Amino acid sequence: MSELTSITDFPKPKTVTGGCLCGAIRYQANFPEDHDFLKSSGSCQCTQCRRNTGALIFVAHTAPLSGFTFLTSTTTLKNFYATPGFQRGFCTDCGSFLYWRDESRQDIALAVGGVDPEFLSKFGFALANASGNNVWCENEIKGVTDGLVGKQRGVKWARSSEEGVRM
Template identity: 35%
Template sequence: MIKGSCLCGDIRFDTAAQPKGASMCHCSQCRKQSGGIWSSAYVRDEDLNITGRVSWFVASAAAKRGSCRRCGSFLFWKAHDEDTTSFALGAVDGNTGLSVEKHIFAASKGDYYEIADGVPQKD
């Protein structure tokens, strides 16, 4: 079981499913919202239990982003046309048991760091 929460604890989530697609996102939206690289993995919507009031922001024609209204923690990413939701690995309580599989939007990364871990990169 993976469990997590926002900084203030108003939103909690858990899943018994095995998360997939552990990635580090370097897109400008993730960098602006998180202040850096956003790490996430996803599960099917039906396998993710969320308690608390998520504030959903429609960030693009493709997806929305979920955060806590009280503390501002950026917790979820959801494509409009998919049945999965990504959750922030940094919000997980304890270890995840996952390893990063890929870096996404690597071409949009900030100029102040290098990606040097040998994990595949997708532009």
């Protein structure tokens, strides 16, 4: 176990709220008492996530679906499927990417950047420590994204190019 993943004493939220840039879509995510904030925090550097987010690294926090609720109408919500069975939820008014979800699982990977700032400032480490899985590190950009995740943290997955992600 690395030094960082042995850290357990950090502020953990019971609940967070978040939403899209225009405010049409708002959500709440509740975390159970035994939620693992280290294992549930990860990132992805695949080309799909880069194009979807416009960022070099998609920082995600996986929350149980049972604790996830929309606080607003979802009229402007659309799920885009870059791969069948994997939702990429976004607001059709402002374009904000909100979550990624494997439909075969009972959880949802929240785009941490969409979490409300008051929660990010207080619980940013719990949500974005990257101690879980850091995916598609084969796409790392040397000197830019290679030092940000996976070193001393979590599992660094270097997926192959066979899976249709690098274009």
